[in-house]
Amino acid sequence: MTAASIKIPVRVHGIVARSNRTRGLWLLVLVAVLALLSALSVTTGTRDVAWAEIMAALGGGQETIGQAAVALRMPRTLLAVLSGAALGLAGAIMQGITRNPLADPGILGVNMGASLAVVIGVAWFGITSAHAYIWTAILGAGGAAVFVYTIGSLGRGGATPLKLALAGAATSVAFASLVIAIVLPRGDIAGGIQAWQIGGVGGATYDRVVPVLPFLGVGFAISLLSARKLNSLALGDDVAAGLGEHVATARAVASLGAILLCGATTAVCGPIGFLGLVVPHLCRTLIGVDHRWLLPFSAFGGAALLLAADILGRIVARPGEIDVGIITALIGAPFFIWIVRRQRVRDL
Amino acid sequence: MPSPTIDLLAVNRRRRARRHSIALGLLLVLVVVLFGFTLSVGQSVIAPMDVLRVLLGEPVPGTSFTVGQLRLPRAVLSILSGLCFGLGGVAFQVMLRNPLASPDIIGITSGAGAAAVFAIVVLQMSGPVVSLLAVGAGLGVAVLVYGLSFRNGVGGTRLILVGIGVSAMLQSVIAYILSTALSWSLQEAMRWLTGSVNGAQLQQALPLLLALTVFGGVLLSRTRDLEALRLGDDTASALGVRVSQTRMLVIVSAVGMIAAATAVTGPIAFVAFLAGPIAARIVRSNGSLLLPAALVGAILVLLGDYVGQVLLPSRYPVGVITGALGAPYLIFLIVRVNRTGGSL
Numbered sequence: 001m002t003a004a005s006i007k008i009p010v011r012v013h014g015i016v017a018r019s020n021r022t023r024g025l026w027l028l029v030l031v032a033v034l035a036l037l038s039a040l041s042v043t044t045g046t047r048d049v050a051w052a053e054i055m056a057a058l059g060g061g062q063e064t065i066g067q068a069a070v071a072l073r074m075p076r077t078l079l080a081v082l083s084g085a086a087l088g089l090a091g092a093i094m095q096g097i098t099r100n101p102l103a104d105p106g107i108l109g110v111n112m113g114a115s116l117a118v119v120i121g122v123a124w125f126g127i128t129s130a131h132a133y134i135w136t137a138i139l140g141a142g143g144a145a146v147f148v149y150t151i152g153s154l155g156r157g158g159a160t161p162l163k164l165a166l167a168g169a170a171t172s173v174a175f176a177s178l179v180i181a182i183v184l185p186r187g188d189i190a191g192g193i194q195a196w197q198i199g200g201v202g203g204a205t206y207d208r209v210v211p212v213l214p215f216l217g218v219g220f221a222i223s224l225l226s227a228r229k230l231n232s233l234a235l236g237d238d239v240a241a242g243l244g245e246h247v248a249t250a251r252a253v254a255s256l257g258a259i260l261l262c263g264a265t266t267a268v269c270g271p272i273g274f275l276g277l278v279v280p281h282l283c284r285t286l287i288g289v290d291h292r293w294l295l296p297f298s299a300f301g302g303a304a305l306l307l308a309a310d311i312l313g314r315i316v317a318r319p320g321e322i323d324v325g326i327i328t329a330l331i332g333a334p335f336f337i338w339i340v341r342r343q344r345v346r347d348l
Numbered sequence: 349m350p351s352p353t354i355d356l357l358a359v360n361r362r363r364r365a366r367r368h369s370i371a372l373g374l375l376l377v378l379v380v381v382l383f384g385f386t387l388s389v390g391q392s393v394i395a396p397m398d399v400l401r402v403l404l405g406e407p408v409p410g411t412s413f414t415v416g417q418l419r420l421p422r423a424v425l426s427i428l429s430g431l432c433f434g435l436g437g438v439a440f441q442v443m444l445r446n447p448l449a450s451p452d453i454i455g456i457t458s459g460a461g462a463a464a465v466f467a468i469v470v471l472q473m474s475g476p477v478v479s480l481l482a483v484g485a486g487l488g489v490a491v492l493v494y495g496l497s498f499r500n501g502v503g504g505t506r507l508i509l510v511g512i513g514v515s516a517m518l519q520s521v522i523a524y525i526l527s528t529a530l531s532w533s534l535q536e537a538m539r540w541l542t543g544s545v546n547g548a549q550l551q552q553a554l555p556l557l558l559a560l561t562v563f564g565g566v567l568l569s570r571t572r573d574l575e576a577l578r579l580g581d582d583t584a585s586a587l588g589v590r591v592s593q594t595r596m597l598v599i600v601s602a603v604g605m606i607a608a609a610t611a612v613t614g615p616i617a618f619v620a621f622l623a624g625p626i627a628a629r630i631v632r633s634n635g636s637l638l639l640p641a642a643l644v645g646a647i648l649v650l651l652g653d654y655v656g657q658v659l660l661p662s663r664y665p666v667g668v669i670t671g672a673l674g675a676p677y678l679i680f681l682i683v684r685v686n687r688t689g690g691s692l
Contacts, residue, residue, distance in 0.1 A: 163686055181668040
């Protein structure tokens with residue numbers, strides 16, 4: 001008896017010490033992968049460019065077609081990194097807030113809410129400026145998040161994972177159908193919106209990326225600062241309250257961060273699904289459940305994965321491109337199905 | 349000498365059966381009236397007698413083209429596809445005891461649509477081959493979703509979530525194929541994104557008629573077994589229903605109808621999903637929902653197409669109308685299911 005109670009803390013201590021070193025190592029690996037992918041993203045595409053042209057383009061030159069191509073790929077890479085980080089981080093936060101392995105900005109309908117709001121704004125209120133897009137998207141994302149959470153927590157048992165996922169997925173389907181209903185008859189805006197609606201980072205320019213930076217910055221800051229609160233929430237609402245955490249406030253603040261990230265990303269890239277689902281799960285297998293590590297890891301991992309998906313979309317369909325939203329759906333949906341299958345389901 | 353209780357039961361049963369047939373008759377009358385109405389009243393109004401003469405094959409100068417070539421194929425296709433969507437949808441909903449388990453939510457329609465788009469855009473095919481491919485793909489998706497959600501039996505919520513995941517993948521395939529299509533035409537895209545009966549031709553009705561006779565016949569002959577399945581698998585098998593055999597027949601025929609209709613009109617949004625619950629509200633008594641839901645499906649498509657073509661300021665394909673109608677209902681249904689855990 002005494003032997004066991006002495007042994008356990010020692011073993012736990014050993015695991016923690018080792019995994020902190022491992023975590024640091026994995027972070028280095030992840031940053032290196034991200035750097036490599038960024039380089040790859042600038043150099044690969046429909047057109048092969050010579051090394052000299054890349055260096056010249058990085059210096060600001062745009063004399064040859066190759067240099068111009070590289071100059072186009074740079075904002076695109078930046079956008080992929082930023083939006084991937086935002087979606088990965090938002091996914092981790094949502095999974096933390098709802099203690100739900102199926103949470104994701106796409107599945108919970110938040111991205112589709114942002115997208116519906118933008119479509120309504122464009123079709124009926126004629127919004128055009130980048131800032132109007134972003135504010136509308138954030139409003140839509142927030143509205144959808146509140147809406148889905150309210151629906152999902154109705155009835156017995158509160159917001160169980162499956163109920164919440166079902167509410168979110170159904171809301172997403174409903175919103176998507178409304179988006180089509182609003183957009184398709186409008187020949188003047190249908191083409192542009194339809195392309196945006198698939199979700200992609202192609203055709204990015206610095207002019208489009210810069211306006212979202214402040215929003216993403218605030219979103220990143222709020223999200224990363226709520227790591228400690230998410231750790232308390234993970235213990236259950238009662239324990240978290242017992243530890244002195246103001247549960248409702250903690251949830252609201254962390255959600256605000258996630259909504260800012262999702263709204264701003266959707267405003268520029270369109271609704272990109274499943275990334276926020278996959279990344280936190282993969283990161284958890286690497287570094288465990290501590291949100292102080294998980295959140296930055298999910299950001300880096302999301303950036304790397306979105307970048308990889310974008311590069312893949314450029315390589316696979318040469319000379320054309322596959323939008324990144326299509327690739328993430330094709331990779332992420334099987335993952336989603338796998339988690340649904342693995343979930344032990346009691347409340348059917 | 350029968351006891352008064354049994355008499356009362358018998359009377360009640362007769363009354364319910366009568367109410368069921370009255371509702372069915374009313375729905376049928378409504379379909380016929382709407383059919384006639386859409387033929388005669390459109391952008392221009394044509395006298396009912398003239399419409400009748402065109403239908404009987406007499407040449408009527410001025411109206412033969414409008415009614416015979418434009419309005420009749422539309423109306424016929426609307427009714428047939430509506431019947432297919434309604435019947436196939438309600439069969440799934442009844443069998444799985446969940447209104448959300450309708451083919452357009454669990455990915456079967458997307459599967460048929462993806463196959464049809466692939467066949468038309470990439471393989472440059474047309475005609476009955478497309479329908480066959482769509483049916484095959486719809487069946488494949490049904491088997492896939494069913495197999496993936498099987499784990500100590502098929503859980504309702506799990507099946508729906510798996511279906512939504514599969515559907516998301518297929519939707520992105522459709523989006524990709526449409527975006528690479530050389531002649532990107534919005535009209536075509538609309539058909540495959542939301543469903544429409546624009547450009548309808550009478551010979552397109554043939555595969556639908558075939559699917560309705562074969563698959564619809566199978567489904568209707570299984571009405572009794574399906575009704576028993578509503579009570580739960582165990583109860584049904586205790587009542588003498590061969591559960592797995594019935595289930596397989598129902599899946600094959602429902603998917604066959606849905607896919608055949610999807611290959612012709614595209615996935616007309618939410619008709620399969622809406623028809624069952626609406627029919628349940630109308631019929632109310634315990635009778636079978638199959639026929640009422642099929643008729644409601646036909647009414648939905650006819651009415652949706654009419655509203656989209658004539659009543660609104662600009663022209664919308666029918667799927668836009670049913671989609672806008674179905675979306676709030678889907679959300680309402682989720683709210684109700686979460687509150688009560690209820691079924692249809």
